[in-house]
Amino acid sequence: MKLKIFNQEAKGARDYAALLVMLFAGCIVGAAQETEENKESQSGATSVKLSQEVMNPTTLAWQLQLEEYAIFKTEGQDGFAQNFRFRGIIPLKEGFLIKVPQLIRVITFLNTAPDGKTGLGDLTLNQFFLLTKKDWGEFGAGWNIQIPTRTDDQLGSPQWSIGPAFTVTFTDLGKWQMYWIWENFFSISGNDKYGSSAYAVLQPNVFYTWANGVYAGIEPEWQIDYKTGKVAIPMDFRVGYIWSGKLKYNAYIEPEVMAYRSDGYPRNSSNFGVRLGFRWYLPM
Template sequence: MKKLLLLFSTMFCLVSGFAQETKPEEKSAASSSEAQANNPLANMTALSFQNYYMPKLSDAPDDAYMNTFWVRFAKPVAKGKLLLRASMPISTIGMPNQFGVVNTTSGLGDMNAFLSYNFVSNETTTMGIGPSITAPTASDDALGTGKWQGGFAFVAFVAKSPVFQFGGLITWQASFAGESDRKDTNLAAIQPFYFWQLGKGTYLRGAPIWVLNLKDDSYSVPFALGIGKVVKMGDTVFNLYVEPQYSVYVKGVQPVFQVLAGVNLQFMK
């Protein structure tokens, strides 16, 4: 827990230094559709679809794989001061049996939601913090924890430059109820994200998730570099991307290599 608090405090201090007032010309450029397309706290209703394909897992047989498809919905309330985001995973786990035949388990995972209070919200910098909860909605024991989990989420997005935007998401949650015969959970995650605009809606990106299981001391620290394209059609901003990720530090059954692909939709009205 001390490590988590240190990481949280460090990130909070670093990002807070960028929450100063900017020049009018900077605001105009940084608030463009391209700069705000990846802002998880944007004051717009958003719907996103993400798919993580994990063909290589550590501490698992060679043919083992995982695939997780995420559906996320975000809705600002109270004139953008609050943002509610709900996420539902649909997962597949493939594991070879003693004869080398890969058996798969597919279905719903555990649903997560968090409510962010945006205590900094202007055209170039957004910062929010709030409670997070995960419900044991998995359709199979292998796809979920069987536990109710609660914690917090802190997120920041800085877009002072029309060329380079960055931020991060820190989450922590632990189990507090659920099936008594299932293991308790204590999970932390840090997701740095960075975006380099190349022009005409095309950009380079990275949004790896560094996972730390504080209960069994397993972890995964991937790095990522991908490409995306932002297209505005009417009042909707479409953001399509693909992003390979490779874990440089890994312990336990975690992805060594994975590919993230997705599309985000922001509705401006």
């Protein structure tokens, strides 16, 4: 009986992976059709520039980002899990109080635990102020707040958290692009009941762009617990395609594996998964 259930779960995971690949292929086919219909030709430099502008996390553009993370192996648990992320980005050329360009991000999740429980995850708000823009790139700083909107403790944190965030973008690297994002989260509620929480997420991003809109690179999210020193270091590899039609678009697929995790680290138990993302951009 256990073997039968396991085989059914494995078949379900394989079917889900096939669905992800089919959806991604559909995005690419649609992209090629729209690019063909768009008669405006671009030079290689223009295409590389377009790709780098779209990937740059400090580009001032209205954005809608959808990402499905299908998790096929979870540490210490059986069953398929997933995180569906919705992220909207609001650009401001000049803030109301702080008179510099800035980006406001609203991030929500619909999660499924390995046991099949599905519901809302936490809501995160962050705001980046673009403080310095030079020939080499940009520097920004801001804040995060994580709101415990999860419908079950398996799907998110029970505590409110807040902390500073920083980003550095290097754009004067030819067809390469590199940027770093450092976010911090410190719990400000429920510490008596759950214990205080303090951790950081460091995101190193390195991409290479081709003139035809294809790009490849890494965008992992490394985590460190400030209180215990324990870490989770996943590694991924993204292949994507950026094109311009009525709007600007970005479609990608990204397998991820856990390269190293300290024993007992609680916040990222995924051992292997695949991300499928699609993003719309509307320049200001």
